[in-house]
Amino acid sequence: MIQIERLRIYYKTLHGDAKALDDVTFTINDKEILGIAGESGCGKSTLGNSLILLKPPMKYVSGEVKINGEKLPIDNNTEMRRYRYKKISLIPQYAMDALNPTRKIGGIIRDLVGQHKIKYEEIEKRLHERLNMVKLSKDVLNMYPFELSGGMKQRLVLVISTLLNPDLLIADEVTSALDVSSQKAVSLMFKEFRDREIVNSIIFITHDIAVLYQIADRIVIMYAGKVAEIGPTEEIIANPLHPYTKALIKSLPNAGIRHTKEKLEGIPGHPPNLINPPAGCRFRDRCPFADENCLEEPPLKEINKGRLVACWKVKDL
Numbered sequence: 001m002i003q004i005e006r007l008r009i010y011y012k013t014l015h016g017d018a019k020a021l022d023d024v025t026f027t028i029n030d031k032e033i034l035g036i037a038g039e040s041g042c043g044k045s046t047l048g049n050s051l052i053l054l055k056p057p058m059k060y061v062s063g064e065v066k067i068n069g070e071k072l073p074i075d076n077n078t079e080m081r082r083y084r085y086k087k088i089s090l091i092p093q094y095a096m097d098a099l100n101p102t103r104k105i106g107g108i109i110r111d112l113v114g115q116h117k118i119k120y121e122e123i124e125k126r127l128h129e130r131l132n133m134v135k136l137s138k139d140v141l142n143m144y145p146f147e148l149s150g151g152m153k154q155r156l157v158l159v160i161s162t163l164l165n166p167d168l169l170i171a172d173e174v175t176s177a178l179d180v181s182s183q184k185a186v187s188l189m190f191k192e193f194r195d196r197e198i199v200n201s202i203i204f205i206t207h208d209i210a211v212l213y214q215i216a217d218r219i220v221i222m223y224a225g226k227v228a229e230i231g232p233t234e235e236i237i238a239n240p241l242h243p244y245t246k247a248l249i250k251s252l253p254n255a256g257i258r259h260t261k262e263k264l265e266g267i268p269g270h271p272p273n274l275i276n277p278p279a280g281c282r283f284r285d286r287c288p289f290a291d292e293n294c295l296e297e298p299p300l301k302e303i304n305k306g307r308l309v310a311c312w313k314v315k316d317l
């Protein structure tokens with residue numbers, strides 16, 4: 001189990017700190033795929049990246065992350081070396097485009113495991129099995145990245161990032177650049193890696209709730225650096241409680257989630273500036289239900305078992 005408690009991660013800027021993650025608390029259970037969704041800029045990538053490497057101007061401010069009860073030294077990039085790739089592995093946004101174009105895929109993997117002091121020969125058998133699992137021939141090891149399609153590259157990235165069977169895999173927008181049929185195939189392979197216990201848990205970051213509907217057990221909805229709502233996938237989609245989640249679900253195309261005659265609606269307005277966010281609920285300027293109570297920040301409260309919502313109005317909606 002991974003516990004994230006009151007985590008604050010900011011970006012240092014010339015105009016002050018951008019509060020990209022501001023008091024974020026949730027857990028990732030064993031054998032779980034946890035989806036993280038929300039509009040662009042809400043802090044999803046910051047969350048994933050902060051569990052691996054704090055690259056300036058990103059900085060740790062406060063809070064804790066525990067993996068199976070052990071505190072992760074996320075504020076110390078050197079100490080985090082022990083965990084990176086072996087215990088926690090990240091597939092960053094655009095990873096498939098970042099594969100070295102001048103090196104054959106076998107060579108890329110040899111370099112990567114070498115950096116972690118593991119001999120290629122030690123993992124070779126496992127590598128072949130895993131390639132087979134994601135329906136790639138081992139001939140790809142003799143190919144250059146540009147010879148593979150987007151879907152093939154993304155499946156390869158899944159294999160590479162999980163070669164050492166990490167406890168936690170963080171996947172950041174891994175399906176966004178793919179067409180709809182490859183999206184489904186790739187996301188189901190992530191599920192298979194969890195089902196076969198190659199990884200213990202997965203954080204699946206995406207702006208696309210339709211993808212989460214296919215694979216996530218629970219969903220965390222983020223808004224402007226904070227958690228708006230947490231719940232089981234079916235419940236979040238069928239019965240969103242936070243006004244922001246309601247708007248997000250309403251703005252979805254029908255993509256296999258539900259059929260409605262309602263017109264597709266975007267969410268009016270923009271998220272607040274995170275350097276100087278308004279006091280109180282950060283969604284209040286865009287919220288049709290906001291009143292003077294919302295000038296005070298709503299705590300994330302358990303409404304029903306496993307269902308947490310940060311909204312003063314939730315009981316009245």
Ligand SMILES: Nc1ncnc2c1ncn2[C@@H]1O[C@H](COP(=O)(O)OP(=O)(O)OP(=O)(O)O)[C@@H](O)[C@H]1O
Nearest residue numbers: 011013018020039040041042043044045046057274
């Ligand atoms: N290097 C940076 N310097 C300053 N602010 C940053 C930096 N990187 C990100 N931010 C700010 O942190 C906030 C969260 O960004 P983040 O990339 O985590 O969001 P996201 O939800 O992953 O968005 P996207 O889906 O577009 O990747 C944004 O408001 C962004 O402007």
